[in-house]
Every structure is written in structure tokens, then in C-alpha cells.
Amino acid sequence: MSGNILDEAVEVWFGPQHVSAHGWATKLTIVGDFIVECDPNAGYFHRSAEKCLEFRDFRQGALIMERLCMLEAFLAEYPYVKAVEKIAALEVPERAKVMRTIMMEASRIHSLQFWWGQFAAELGLFAMLLWPWVDREYFLDSFEELTGSRHAVSYNTPGGVKYDFTEKSVKMLLRALDRIEYRIPTFRDMILKSPTFKLRTRNVGTFTAEQGLKWGLSGPNIKACGIPMDLRKDDPDPDLAYNMCDWEVPTTQSEEHPGGSDAYDRMVQRFREIETSISIIRQLLPQVPEGPIVDPKARAKTNRLPAGEAYGRVEGTRGITTLWLKTADKAQTPYRAKIRGPCFSSYYSLKHLVPGSTFADFIVIFGSLDPYPGWWDR
Amino acid sequence: MSPSTLAKHVIDRHPDVSAKEPEGNRIELIVPAERVRDVVGMISELVPDALPESLFGVDLGNDRYEVMYFFWSHSNLMLCQLRVTLEGASPEVDSVWDIFPGMEWHERETHEMFGIGFKGNPDLRLLLLPDELDGKYPLRKSFKTDRSRLAESGLAETRPTSKESETSG
Numbered sequence: 048m049s050g051n052i053l054d055e056a057v058e059v060w061f062g063p064q065h066v067s068a069h070g071w072a073t074k075l076t077i078v079g080d081f082i083v084e085c086d087p088n089a090g091y092f093h094r095s096a097e098k099c100l101e102f103r104d105f106r107q108g109a110l111i112m113e114r115l116c117m118l119e120a121f122l123a124e125y126p127y128v129k130a131v132e133k134i135a136a137l138e139v140p141e142r143a144k145v146m147r148t149i150m151m152e153a154s155r156i157h158s159l160q161f162w163w164g165q166f167a168a169e170l171g172l173f174a175m176l177l178w179p180w181v182d183r184e185y186f187l188d189s190f191e192e193l194t195g196s197r198h199a200v201s202y203n204t205p206g207g208v209k210y211d212f213t214e215k216s217v218k219m220l221l222r223a224l225d226r227i228e229y230r231i232p233t234f235r236d237m238i239l240k241s242p243t244f245k246l247r248t249r250n251v252g253t254f255t256a257e258q259g260l261k262w263g264l265s266g267p268n269i270k271a272c273g274i275p276m277d278l279r280k281d282d283p284d285p286d287l288a289y290n291m292c293d294w295e296v297p298t299t300q301s302e303e304h305p306g307g308s309d310a311y312d313r314m315v316q317r318f319r320e321i322e323t324s325i326s327i328i329r330q331l332l333p334q335v336p337e338g339p340i341v342d343p344k345a346r347a348k349t350n351r352l353p354a355g356e357a358y359g360r361v362e363g364t365r366g367i368t369t370l371w372l373k374t375a376d377k378a379q380t381p382y383r384a385k386i387r388g389p390c391f392s393s394y395y396s397l398k399h400l401v402p403g404s405t406f407a408d409f410i411v412i413f414g415s416l417d418p419y420p421g422w423w424d425r
Numbered sequence: 426m427s428p429s430t431l432a433k434h435v436i437d438r439h440p441d442v443s444a445k446e447p448e449g450n451r452i453e454l455i456v457p458a459e460r461v462r463d464v465v466g467m468i469s470e471l472v473p474d475a476l477p478e479s480l481f482g483v484d485l486g487n488d489r490y491e492v493m494y495f496f497w498s499h500s501n502l503m504l505c506q507l508r509v510t511l512e513g514a515s516p517e518v519d520s521v522w523d524i525f526p527g528m529e530w531h532e533r534e535t536h537e538m539f540g541i542g543f544k545g546n547p548d549l550r551l552l553l554l555p556d557e558l559d560g561k562y563p564l565r566k567s568f569k570t571d572r573s574r575l576a577e578s579g580l581a582e583t584r585p586t587s588k589e590s591e592t593s594g
Contacts, residue, residue: 089530090553098563098570263477263527276476276499282450358451358495358504367478367497383564385481387495395530424553 052078061409063091070420073397073413077406085401085409087394092424100384105131105349108381110201112370115388115421117198118161119364121147121154124203126370127384129286129359131205134374135348139286142338143207148288149331150193150202151361152324153220156227157186158364159321166314166414167238170247175237182230185223192216206345212335221332224325231321239315248310252400252412255307262399263392266366268416271308271316273300278362292330297323310415317417320364351377365389365417388422395423426471426501428452435467451504458509458518465494465521468505472498475505480531482539484566490516490541494528517542538564 055078062072070091076084096115100108108131109124116123125147132139139147160179167175187197193216194200194209202208238244256272269276275296279289297319301312308316342348354376360369366389373383393416400412432444432452439460445453456464468475478495485491494507511518520543522529532543533552540562543549554563562568 090551090555093553095563102570257473260474260476261526263525265476274474274499281499281502282504358506367476369479369495371479371481371493371495373483383483385479385493387479391530392527395527399526 053083055079056083059406071394071418073409075401075406075409080405080407082401082404082406082409085397087397089394089423092420094425096425097384097386100127100381102380104379105135105205105352105381106346108384109203109205110199112386113199113201115386115425116158116363116419117421118158118419119154120198120200121150121202122158122361122363122368124201125151125361126359126368126386127372128203128205129284129361130357130370130372130384131349131352131359132286133357133359134352134355134372135205135345137206137342137345137348139207139342140339141336143340144286145288145291145331145335146208146212146340147203147286149220149328149335150208151287152328152331153186153189153223155364156321156324157183157190159317159324160186160227162317162364162417163234163238166417167244169410169414170244172238172241172244175234178230178237179234182223182226185219185226189216189219189223192219204341204345205349207339207341209341211340217332220328224328227321228325231318235318239311239318244314245311247411248314248415249303251310251404251408252415253304253307253309254396254400255304257306258399259396262396264366264396264416265392266363266389267316267320268308268313268366268393270297270320271299271301271312272306273298273308278360278367282360284361288331288334289327291334292327294323294327294330310411313415313417351379353377363389365393365419365422368422386425388419388425390416390418390420390422393418426503428503428505431468431471431503431505434471435464438467439463450502451506453506453508455508455510458511461494461507461509462519462521462524464507465524468496469524472496472501472503472505474498474500475525477525477527477531478504480528480535482535482541482564484539484564485510486566488512488514488516490539492518492535492541494521511541515540515542517544519544520546522546538562540565 056076059075072088074086075082108127112127113120113124160183163179164176191197194202256274259269275298277296280296299312299316352374356373358371369387371385375382428447441457443455475496475498478497480494483491490511492509496505532546535541536549537551537554
């Protein structure tokens with residue numbers, strides 16, 4: 048028996064072949080059953096999206112953005128669209144503003160449903176993998192009816208949206224909402240009341256709001272600590288319609304961890320996120336005004352942009368998603384585009400969050416942050 | 426704290442920092458490279474809930490670079506943006522990772538993409554790029570991509586230019 052416990056440490060690569068590792072790998076240093084060091088590795092999914100954007104014109108760029116996160120495609124393409132609109136000084140019609148907001152919230156629900164299934168499966172609850180994914184299909188059907196595509200929707204475009212609501216697409220969206228609303232109580236019983244789930248997630252991956260903010264975490268991960276940090280309210284976007292409905296930023300006040308959160312609280316928070324999104328869509332759908340869906344000058348104005356800088360921000364499903372755009376005068380392509388994906392910070396925070404926990408808890412901590420490799424690798 | 430109050434506090438202590446006119450809730454400070462740590466330290470003191478939102482480089486050409494820092498504060502509803510200009514073939518700036526740990530990976534990415542050094546950051550290994558990448562600093566304008574090499578190769582563009590498509594129909 049040696050004096051230094053670290054002499055017995057073993058290095059284990061978690062991923063990229065592991066079933067729960069969807070294309071990422073983390074190097075863990077383990078002593079016995081405990082992780083003493085965590086070194087997350089990024090880059091397995093890197094497609095140099097920022098460099099690609101420098102070679103695409105201002106209407107093509109949004110298509111690259113949505114491919115970074117297919118689950119929240121309506122939200123992912125928005126920061127780019129917003130930045131182009133700012134520099135080109137486009138005016139978004141009222142109808143497009145409301146339609147955008149509705150579809151962005153639908154996209155948020157869809158993304159959260161996907162995460163429910165994925166996270167539950169990582170914990171071994173396979174019924175919870177399949178059930179929300181069945182309901183997710185209803186949203187995908189409505190996206191397909193509206194845009195012609197299930198995932199790569201390419202809906203937002205500088206100056207408005209590409210496809211108008213039809214009677215059928217609205218009906219399908221309402222059907223998806225009815226379905227998820229009807230199922231939420233079942234899922235609550237299945238997950239939040241499940242003793243297995245509680246044992247697996249309570250007091251796992253605990254951090255305080257102060258720590259989370261220093262690491263750069265945002266979105267539901269911070270809202271689960273009781274801080275109502277949400278760009279939809281904090282930095283209201285004049286081109287979206289969140290001010291047309293009555294809603295509160297959902298937060299979770301943890302009884303076990305005041306001012307902080309554990310994996311269980313983050314699951315509770317994501318239930319609330321879905322309920323808020325449903326309420327926003329239900330309030331906005333009857334308010335869609337008549338009119339055009341895109342600025343008539345959008346095409347002419349986005350061929351070449353004047354020199355400028357703009358910062359497009361949106362509250363994504365996983366947190367603050369931004370794009371910083373710099374253009375040279377009369378250029379057809381961006382000079383520089385910088386994408387800030389929310390999961391870049393969540394993945395980084397594992398470095399601080401994981402050491403000290405057991406090997407079995409690693410995937411619970413990681414899953415509870417709602418990671419998506421596209422957002423850190425870009 | 427309002428954006429203009431923050432700017433006033435920073436400029437009072439460091440007169441070589443200048444500020445642009447605030448735009449709504451956004452403020453931009455232009456910071457000399459040697460003042461970065463002082464200013465970021467002040468932000469962390471004056472704005473306790475500052476979120477390190479983003480950090481990245483911009484290649485301005487002729488060996489001039491900009492490093493941008495973004496901080497968001499929920500309690501003040503304020504977006505603070507720092508702009509640092511660097512010069513030289515291997516530019517360097519002080520790291521702020523110990524003040525805001527969230528900036529550690531952003532610095533690592535800026536280092537591999539632009540070749541900008543961050544003094545004091547202990548871990549500047551490659552983050553996203555593979556070890557076997559041919560050539561260095563992919564986001565510098567001098568980096569040759571497959572697309573920018575098309576002209577050298579003499580191959581036709583894969584897509585017709587807008588003029589050609591107009592004449593053909």
C-alpha cells in the first residue's frame with residue numbers, strides 16, 4: 048500500500064464509443080469508484096461553422112446555424128437572422144413576429160421532450176425514452192406540414208419568415224400541444240415521483256447560482272437555482288412577440304439546496320419550461336395578425352450589406368445563444384461571425400462539477416445539464 | 426448599476442480606458458491590452474452576477490487583431506462589451522480565466538483559431554482542432570481553405586455566379 052492515494056489512479060476515457068456519449072469523449076481520472084479529475088474533450092463534431100459562414104451569403108448563413116442544433120432549429124437560426132436584420136435595417140412585419148415566436152416556442156418544447164427521453168434513458172428508464180419521443184412526432188409532423196422538413200426547417204429568414212401558417216399546420220400544432228398537455232401529468236408521475244429517479248438524481252451535481260454564473264451557465268441550469276435569468280424578459284426583442292402575452296419566467300426554488308440546484312431540480316425546471324412555452328403558444332395563436340410575412344425589401348437589401356457590427360441574442364432551450372456578426376462594406380459574405388452556444392459553458396463546467404462524485408453519477412451530472420455537442424463543437 | 430455608471434467607475438480609475446455612447450442596455454469599453462485584467466477585475470467586483478458570455482478574436486488584417494469580451498448581468502439588465510486591439514505576428518494579452526473560470530475555454534479556442542496568446546492561462550492545448558491539421562490558425566484571414574484555393578486550382582466554381590444565371594435564363 049503506497050502512501051499517495053493518487054498512485055492508484057486510473058485514467059478512463061468516457062466516450063466517444065459509449066452509448067451515452069453522442070460523439071464526445073471525457074477523460075476521467077478515477078481512484079476506486081471516485082472521480083478525482085475530469086478533462087472534457089471537445090472537437091469530435093467540429094465542422095468549422097464560423098469559417099463556413101464567412102463563405103456563405105446572408106440568406107444562406109441561417110441554414111448553417113440550424114444544423115448546429117437540429118432539435119431547436121427555429122431558435123438556433125434566429126441569432127444569425129437577427130444580426131443580419133440589424134445591419135441591413137430590415138423591418139419585420141407584425142405577422143412574422145408572432146409566427147416566429149410561436150414556432151420558436153414549439154421548437155423549445157420539442158427539444159425539451161427529446162432531452163426528457165435521452166436523460167431518462169441514460170438513467171435506465173427506457174419507458175420514458177419512448178413515450179416523449181412518440182409525442183415529439185406530433186411536433187415534427189406540424190413542422191413538416193409548415194416547412195416541408197422535419198428537422199432542417201429553415202423557417203426564419205432575414206426580414207421575416209419563409210412559410211405562412213395554413214389552417215392545417217395550425218391544427219397540427221394544436222394537436223401536438225393537446226397531446227403534450229394531456230401527457231404531462233403522466234410524465235410527472237413517471238419521473239418526478241419515481242423513487243428510483245429521486246435516488247439517482249437528488250444531491251447529484253449540485254452547484255450554487257454564483258458558481259454557475261462564473262462558469263458561464265445560463266438558461267434552465269441557472270433558472271433551476273431560483274434566478275429568473277431569461278433573455279425573453281430581460282432583453283426584450285422588438286422583433287419577437289413575447290410582450291403580447293402574459294407569462295412569468297419559470298424558476299425552481301430548491302428546498303434541499305437553497306440558492307443552488309441538483310440534477311432533480313433541473314428536471315423539475317424543465318417541466319416548468321414546457322408548461323410556460325405551451326401557455327405562450329396558446330395565448331399567441333389567436334393573436335396572429337393579418338398581413339405580409341416578410342419585408343418586401345429583404346431580398347434586395349441582403350444581397351450586399353453595409354459595414355457594421357451586430358449582436359444577435361436569443362434565449363435558447365439550453366441558455367443564451369448568440370451570434371456576433373461583422374461585415375465589411377458592400378460585402379456579400381460576413382467578415383467574421385462568432386457563435387456562442389450555451390452548451391460550450393455546460394460542457395466546460397464538468398471540469399469543476401464532476402470531481403468528487405462517483406463514476407456512476409458522471410452521466411447523471413452530464414445529462415442533467417442538457418448537453419448538445421453541436422453547440423460546443425460548432 | 427446602469428451601463429453609464431459602470432463606464433464612469435472604470436474610467437475614473439483607469440483614464441486610458443474609453444467608452445462608446447451606451448445603446449440602450451449595452452455599453453462598449455475600449456481597453457488597452459495591458460489594462461484587461463484590471464477592467465475585468467472591476468467588472469467582477471462591481472457586477473457580482475456578471476456572466477462571462479463570450480470571448481473571441483477578430484482578424485483585422487495586417488497583423489492587427491481585436492479581442493472582444495462580453496459580460497451579461499441579469500440583475501442590472503446590462504450587456505458590457507470590451508474591445509482590445511492587439512498587434513504583431515504573435516499577439517498576446519493577459520488571461521482572465523482566474524477571475525471568470527468560464528472564459529478559460531473561450532481563451533483556449535481563440536488561441537488555437539487566431540494564434541493569440543493568453544498570458545497566465547495554464548491550459549492552451551488544442552480544443553476543437555485535430556492535432557494533424559495542416560497549417561495554423563484557421564480563422565486568420567491568411568489561412569487557405571479549400572474554397573479560397575479554388576481560384577489557384579483553375580477549377581470552375583461549383584455554383585454559377587449570379588450574372589451567369591441571369592443570362593442563362
